[in-house]
Amino acid sequence: MKRYVLGYLIAIAIAAPACAQTYSPPRTPEGKPDLQGVWSNQSLTNLTRTPNMALTVKPEEASALLKNNPWILLAQSEEGASNLADGLLDDKNSDRGYNTFWIDPGVSFATVKGELRTSWLVEPADGRLPVSPAGQKARADAGAKKRATIYEGPETLPIAERCLIGFTGAGGPGMLNTIYNNNYQIVQTKDALMILVEMV
Numbered sequence: 001m002k003r004y005v006l007g008y009l010i011a012i013a014i015a016a017p018a019c020a021q022t023y024s025p026p027r028t029p030e031g032k033p034d035l036q037g038v039w040s041n042q043s044l045t046n047l048t049r050t051p052n053m054a055l056t057v058k059p060e061e062a063s064a065l066l067k068n069n070p071w072i073l074l075a076q077s078e079e080g081a082s083n084l085a086d087g088l089l090d091d092k093n094s095d096r097g098y099n100t101f102w103i104d105p106g107v108s109f110a111t112v113k114g115e116l117r118t119s120w121l122v123e124p125a126d127g128r129l130p131v132s133p134a135g136q137k138a139r140a141d142a143g144a145k146k147r148a149t150i151y152e153g154p155e156t157l158p159i160a161e162r163c164l165i166g167f168t169g170a171g172g173p174g175m176l177n178t179i180y181n182n183n184y185q186i187v188q189t190k191d192a193l194m195i196l197v198e199m200v
Contacts, residue, residue, distance in 0.1 A: 049119035049127025
């Protein structure tokens with residue numbers, strides 16, 4: 001019996017590289033890459049990296065990091081049935097944040113080329129957005145102007161407020177993973193491709 005199992009394993013090991021070399025990605029009838037389907041970019045990998053953190057981590061390092069991830073800790077703290085008698089809603093605060101029932105940030109780092117990534121940015125090497133002091137000031141000034149005029153009329157409403165694009169960054173540009181709305185449906189025709197972004 002052991003010889004048969006060993007024989008199967010050897011056959012699989014020999015066949016695997018051949019299968020990988022003959023793989024042909026799916027294509028539409030027109031010969032274009034077929035991207036259709038429902039996809040998710042749900043992940044605890046962020047755009048930028050915590051200072052002094054490596055771009056990739058080993059599985060055991062990832063496990064240690066995820067134990068202290070705020071989203072993981074929040075989910076653990078809310079496990080089990082809700083206690084409706086805890087008085088949480090007595091103040092009738094309609095601005096209270098979502099609990100973990102409503103969010104879906106993922107439970108692991110993203111795997112890219114077989115490696116667990118701690119950030120999407122790979123360049124610069126520190127995984128931080130390279131914004132100059134002048135760029136930071138311009139961003140702050142634009143934000144202040146926006147906040148001062150944000151609800152003066154429909155023209156000044158942010159595009160997320162008008163539901164033209166997701167407010168979490170999932171709609172792009174960049175189509176970043178967030179705490180929810182991480183699902184996409186891609187539909188292709190002969191001449192067009194549509195990406196439907198999940199939106200609350």
